[in-house]
Amino acid sequence: MKILALETSCDETAAAVLAIKNSRFNLLSNVVSSQVKIHAKFGGIVPEVAARKQMEMVIPVLEQALKQANSNHQETIFHQLKSIDYFAVTQGPGLITSLTVGVETAKTLAFSFNKPLIFVNHLAGHAYSSLLSTNQEQTANDQTIKFPALALVVSGGHTMLVLMKKNYQFEIIGQTLDDAAGEAFDKVAQILNLGYPGGPIVSRLAACGDRKKYNLPRPMLQQDNFNFSFSGLKTAVLYLLPKLKKNNKNISSTIINDLCASFDQAVVDVLVNKTLRALKKYQAQTFLLGGGVAANPLLRATLIKKISQQFSKTKILIPELKFTGDNAAMIALAAYFKVKKSGSRIKFGMTKKIDYKKIKAEPNFKLGRR
Amino acid sequence: MKKYISHNPNETKKIAAHLAANFQGGEVLGLIGDLGAGKTNFVQGLAEYFGVKDTVNSPTFVLMKPYPTSNKKCKLLVHFDCYRLNNPEELLSLGIAEYFNDSKCLTVIEWADKIKSVLPVKTLWLRLERGKKETERIITILDNIK
Numbered sequence: 001m002k003i004l005a006l007e008t009s010c011d012e013t014a015a016a017v018l019a020i021k022n023s024r025f026n027l028l029s030n031v032v033s034s035q036v037k038i039h040a041k042f043g044g045i046v047p048e049v050a051a052r053k054q055m056e057m058v059i060p061v062l063e064q065a066l067k068q069a070n071s072n073h074q075e076t077i078f079h080q081l082k083s084i085d086y087f088a089v090t091q092g093p094g095l096i097t098s099l100t101v102g103v104e105t106a107k108t109l110a111f112s113f114n115k116p117l118i119f120v121n122h123l124a125g126h127a128y129s130s131l132l133s134t135n136q137e138q139t140a141n142d143q144t145i146k147f148p149a150l151a152l153v154v155s156g157g158h159t160m161l162v163l164m165k166k167n168y169q170f171e172i173i174g175q176t177l178d179d180a181a182g183e184a185f186d187k188v189a190q191i192l193n194l195g196y197p198g199g200p201i202v203s204r205l206a207a208c209g210d211r212k213k214y215n216l217p218r219p220m221l222q223q224d225n226f227n228f229s230f231s232g233l234k235t236a237v238l239y240l241l242p243k244l245k246k247n248n249k250n251i252s253s254t255i256i257n258d259l260c261a262s263f264d265q266a267v268v269d270v271l272v273n274k275t276l277r278a279l280k281k282y283q284a285q286t287f288l289l290g291g292g293v294a295a296n297p298l299l300r301a302t303l304i305k306k307i308s309q310q311f312s313k314t315k316i317l318i319p320e321l322k323f324t325g326d327n328a329a330m331i332a333l334a335a336y337f338k339v340k341k342s343g344s345r346i347k348f349g350m351t352k353k354i355d356y357k358k359i360k361a362e363p364n365f366k367l368g369r370r
Numbered sequence: 371m372k373k374y375i376s377h378n379p380n381e382t383k384k385i386a387a388h389l390a391a392n393f394q395g396g397e398v399l400g401l402i403g404d405l406g407a408g409k410t411n412f413v414q415g416l417a418e419y420f421g422v423k424d425t426v427n428s429p430t431f432v433l434m435k436p437y438p439t440s441n442k443k444c445k446l447l448v449h450f451d452c453y454r455l456n457n458p459e460e461l462l463s464l465g466i467a468e469y470f471n472d473s474k475c476l477t478v479i480e481w482a483d484k485i486k487s488v489l490p491v492k493t494l495w496l497r498l499e500r501g502k503k504e505t506e507r508i509i510t511i512l513d514n515i516k
Binding site: 010051093094095096097156157158175176177178179180182183187190191231234235238239363364 | 410430465
């Protein structure tokens with residue numbers, strides 16, 4: 001089976017081709033064209049610019065993904081597209097103007113080649129992303145995840161713990177009540193004037209700082225649920241900074257590093273602690289990490305250490321760094337599990353009964369809703 | 371100008387609910403205030419009052435989140451966040467104008483001062499500020515905004 005996926009939920013334009021043979025995954029290509037540099041210039045995202053860029057990029061990125069997948073250069077693009085069994089696309093959540101570009105492009109492809117189109121929740125993609133590998137020797141198969149599984153999806157827009165009792169079945173057991181973890185990194189970077197995007201910058205500076213220097217709050221740590229809150233942590237940094245400015249003539253790079261380190265530690269403490277509690281409560285056999293903040297070195301190391309110490313039988317799946325950010329490979333993979341779960345019931349083929357004209361991008365697509 | 375002092379996040383929610391009691395649907399609320407001023411917290415108070423069942427969290431990343439309510443008059447709460455925006459026209463591409471004219475919808479916009487040129491005249495402006503104490507917030511209803 002061959003799946004071609006598109007992902008345009010925010011500021012990346014991505015396409016990937018995934019082949020599945022004897023239940024094993026073989027990632028034939030994975031192309032991501034990032035707009036981060038463009039948005040860094042604006043200090044954030046600009047929806048109109050994002051969507052226009054998506055429109056300009058989607059076909060070149062698609063072409064690149066097909067070319068890379070065509071290792072012996074023998075097939076024309078047309079024949080390659082004809083050999084695709086399923087098209088897949090991120091339906092949501094995300095930025096409506098960006099999502100629409102991918103959804104409509106995928107519809108056009110499915111319509112032109114008369115193939116089924118699978119709509120995937122972006123967060124389902126992140127939940128599965130740790131199964132991806134560019135190294136064929138290490139490639140996971142569709143039996144790698146043992147259930148029940150627990151996924152921690154943590155990014156700039158989302159922070160949630162997701163219980164999976166079987167494939168492509170998701171139940172959000174906890175989520176952020178205010179800011180996402182990645183958003184907190186971005187905003188703290190903004191408060192400290194460090195630039196955009198904040199996550200990589202703060203975690204890099206944190207590596208040089210003292211993680212115990214400043215006593216920042218661990219929001220909701222004591223509460224007996226799986227929800228998160230990072231807004232107060234951001235505010236704590238906001239209140240700490242003027243005090244530091246008062247006591248020190250100059251805010252030295254040491255102070256900044258220590259602040260980043262203490263903040264990084266506080267976020268990771270909360271994420272890891274809630275994860276450990278959820279693993280225990282739901283007796284999870286597999287732990288999955290996904291999302292942009294999954295690139296955070298402290299988070300990765302702490303999760304591996306603590307889970308292996310406390311739950312020696314739980315399988316720990318941490319994504320390769322290149323699959324932590326938005327990509328289409330994870331969408332193709334999630335689409336595979338959706339196809340496998342639904343079997344022949346999935347018929348978004350353009351000649352079939354379901355009216356594809358009514359299916360559109362859903363900026364607030366909730367995980368587990370259907 | 372009317373001023374409220376909130377001593378903690380719960381009080382901020384109560385002040386929001388107190389103001390919401392006058393809303394019929396069709397209002398546009400423009401919130402002004404820095405990072406950590408309690409804007410999202412305030413919107414959570416509105417959502418509670420109108421019986422929103424979903425978790426109302428920060429829309430910074432997706433710029434906008436609509437929430438169905440269980441209120442008869444005001445059936446939809448739409449939460450916008452302009453933190454990442456630079457140009458007011460950007461929001462128009464997200465269809466914000468449709469909500470302004472919807473009499474069953476309450477539109478709340480964080481960082482609204484960034485896009486004031488596209489907001490309707492009826493916009494009710496609120497300023498949220500951090501107080502002297504860490505959990506203290508000052509909420510001011512502004513008569514006009516310059």
